[in-house]
Amino acid sequence: MKIKTAQDYLKSLRKLNHTVYYKGKKIKDVTRHPATAPHVRAAAVTYALANDPEYKDLATAVSHLTGKIISRFTHVHQNVEDLIKKVKLLRVLGQKTGSCFQRCVGLDGINAVYSVAFEIDQKHKTDYLERFKKWLIMIQEENYMVVGAMTDPKGDRSKGPAQQFDPDQYLHIAERREDGLVIRGAKLHMTGGVNSHEILIMPTTAMDEKSKDYALVCAIPANAPGVTMIFGRQANDNRKENRERIDAGNPVFGGVGGEAVIAFENVFVPWDRVFMNGETEFTGLLVYRFAAHHRANYGGCKTGLIDVLTGAVAYLTQIQGTEKASHVRDKITEMIHLGETLYSSSIACAAEGCPTPSGAYMVDTMLANVGKQNVTRFHFEVARLAADLAGGFLATLPSEYDLKSEDVGGLVKKYFSGVAHLPVEDRIKIGRLIESMTGGTALVESMHGAGSPQAQRVMILREGELDKKMKLAKALAGIPPTREK
Numbered sequence: 336m337k338i339k340t341a342q343d344y345l346k347s348l349r350k351l352n353h354t355v356y357y358k359g360k361k362i363k364d365v366t367r368h369p370a371t372a373p374h375v376r377a378a379a380v381t382y383a384l385a386n387d388p389e390y391k392d393l394a395t396a397v398s399h400l401t402g403k404i405i406s407r408f409t410h411v412h413q414n415v416e417d418l419i420k421k422v423k424l425l426r427v428l429g430q431k432t433g434s435c436f437q438r439c440v441g442l443d444g445i446n447a448v449y450s451v452a453f454e455i456d457q458k459h460k461t462d463y464l465e466r467f468k469k470w471l472i473m474i475q476e477e478n479y480m481v482v483g484a485m486t487d488p489k490g491d492r493s494k495g496p497a498q499q500f501d502p503d504q505y506l507h508i509a510e511r512r513e514d515g516l517v518i519r520g521a522k523l524h525m526t527g528g529v530n531s532h533e534i535l536i537m538p539t540t541a542m543d544e545k546s547k548d549y550a551l552v553c554a555i556p557a558n559a560p561g562v563t564m565i566f567g568r569q570a571n572d573n574r575k576e577n578r579e580r581i582d583a584g585n586p587v588f589g590g591v592g593g594e595a596v597i598a599f600e601n602v603f604v605p606w607d608r609v610f611m612n613g614e615t616e617f618t619g620l621l622v623y624r625f626a627a628h629h630r631a632n633y634g635g636c637k638t639g640l641i642d643v644l645t646g647a648v649a650y651l652t653q654i655q656g657t658e659k660a661s662h663v664r665d666k667i668t669e670m671i672h673l674g675e676t677l678y679s680s681s682i683a684c685a686a687e688g689c690p691t692p693s694g695a696y697m698v699d700t701m702l703a704n705v706g707k708q709n710v711t712r713f714h715f716e717v718a719r720l721a722a723d724l725a726g727g728f729l730a731t732l733p734s735e736y737d738l739k740s741e742d743v744g745g746l747v748k749k750y751f752s753g754v755a756h757l758p759v760e761d762r763i764k765i766g767r768l769i770e771s772m773t774g775g776t777a778l779v780e781s782m783h784g785a786g787s788p789q790a791q792r793v794m795i796l797r798e799g800e801l802d803k804k805m806k807l808a809k810a811l812a813g814i815p816p817t818r819e820k
């Protein structure tokens with residue numbers, strides 16, 4: 336692995352020289368700009384953990400392609416143990432960053448593309464998997480961070496890709512050349528986009544025969560000519576920009592993933608980086624596998640965040656002198672219960688994983704969808720309980736400037752103190768941490784990351800085997816199994 340440490344990772348990003356805009360201006364160095372730096376630092380922990388003897392086993396794996404030790408974030412799952420280790424790794428990273436560390440999207444893309452490329456080759460006698468392996472070995476050796484780019488803007492949602500007024504609403508092949516493809520369009524909500532080395536492009540949805548130009552999988556470097564990124568605004572970004580450490584809540588790592596728009600304006604992709612080119616019948620399978628892998632993550636990373644939030648609330652109740660009240664203990668119990676319930680689904684879908692025809696392991700899709708669906712509710716419920724226990728002071732809390740003011744700092748300290756033996760600064764810091772983890776963009780990720788709740792419900796009903804369930808009921812009720820509606 337060429338990029339070994341967190342510092343190596345930061346250095347590699349400084350050399351990347353890719354095009355990133357924020358608030359209308361170009362960012363020269365994403366590792367130092369206060370809007371992007373916290374997210375970079377969160378992703379950097381994925382590198383740091385691989386060197387930590389305590390977590391090395393979770394954070395690294397043996398490449399099935401080269402036999403070398405690689406980051407787990409570049410690994411193709413070879414068995415159930417790999418799937419389980421991924422969930423455990425994500426929980427630890429969530430605990431250590433209290434944030435999204437972004438690198439999982441590329442990992443899930445790698446696993447989905449690997450297994451589907453194998454199946455396309457079987458049917459069409461293509462050589463996508465060989466090309467993909469070559470690219471993946473490069474990623475493993477360099478230890479690059481990959482952004483998995485799936486979500487298209489989609490324009491008029493009542494129309495498919497080929498019927499759009501503006502064809503660029505779905506990323507597509509604009510030109511086929513002898514030496515490769517030229518692509519145009521955009522991807523939205525790209526978690527970790529501005530601090531990844533490579534972009535792995537995948538179709539956003541199942542495509543029909545008319546949409547061959549949209550059935551595209553390929554990889555391009557983040558600094559390829561024609562690639563422009565625009566980093567999104569987030570709640571409280573001014574606090575980060577002004578380096579208000581206390582008011583930022585989670586000053587080192589931010590609080591959410593750091594999403595970006597990535598625009599592709601006539602970007603050239605050589606053939607050896609193309610892994611699907613018009614095989615529309617495989618687009619649905621690719622989206623299905625990617626989504627299941629990514630949904631499986633949420634009981635890992637979000638449970639890690641819930642661990643932090645529960646700890647923050649528990650300490651705050653000590654500062655406020657409410658920790659022994661029975662309703663407080665009950666609500667904290669509920670927060671723990673909800674977090675562990677999410678974790679159970681992720682572990683379960685990994686434990687029930689099985690091999691795809693390529694040999695790469697796949698999670699149980701029903702359990703992954705159920706787990707992610709629960710995240711869209713339970714994380715909000717945990718946030719509600721946190722706000723309930725924290726109390727109204729979060730809405731009134733004056734700024735760090737007031738806290739440090741010679742004129743009013745004394746008043747802030749006096750009237751925001753809790754029990755006498757714990758410092759008032761702790762109450763303010765913990766309050767801001769809770770605020771940053773429960774408000775604004777932090778929860779949007781839980782709702783819409785890896786697909787909106789409706790996307791999981793579609794899969795849950797589709798895979799729910801209602802016919803089988805009706806047969807069970809009929810058998811017990813003494814109704815002939817052959818009776819139809």
Ligand code: SF4
Pocket residue numbers: 434435436437438439440526592629632633636637780784
């Ligand atoms: Fe990884 Fe997605 Fe969780 Fe972020 S939200 S830590 S990218 S699984």
Ligand code: FE
Pocket residue numbers: 526780784785
């Ligand atoms: Fe996500």
